[in-house]
Amino acid sequence: MVGVHILGLSLIIGPFLFQVTRKAGFDTTLMQVGALTQLVTGLALVGVREAGDLAVDHVKIGVKLVVTVLAVVTVFLAARKQQAADAGRADPKAPLPFFHTTGALAILNVFVAVLWT
């Protein structure tokens, strides 16, 4: 489960870094899969730990959950803005802030995961 959780984070941060210098034309398909993967596997990991009577830091988990839900929202907004831009209904740069916010939130959660003891 932790392995899938790590692969999920790479699905967000990999495509983010690959496209980070772009100003337009973002492909967020893998990032959408990754954000949803983090939500599902993260909650499952909490369940596994609770079931095994292992300690769970509820404040840390709460922070990770909020950050991840925000990442899910921003990645889907980025995809919607990209669709609108592709159809000529929005500025080509419209997805950029949502794309960058998604990547930043995922990176923030890596540091919350590893530095919050």
Ligand code: HEM
């Ligand atoms: C973008 C979102 C996320 C990222 C980048 C991320 C990152 C990580 C990383 C790097 C680890 C391994 C290091 C460690 O054990 O502390 C980890 C573990 C863990 N994550 Fe996440 N996480 C995310 C979302 C979530 C969410 C939403 C939850 C729960 C609601 C969650 C719950 C957990 C738990 C319980 C572990 C510990 C697993 C164990 O050692 O038993 N994570 N996460």
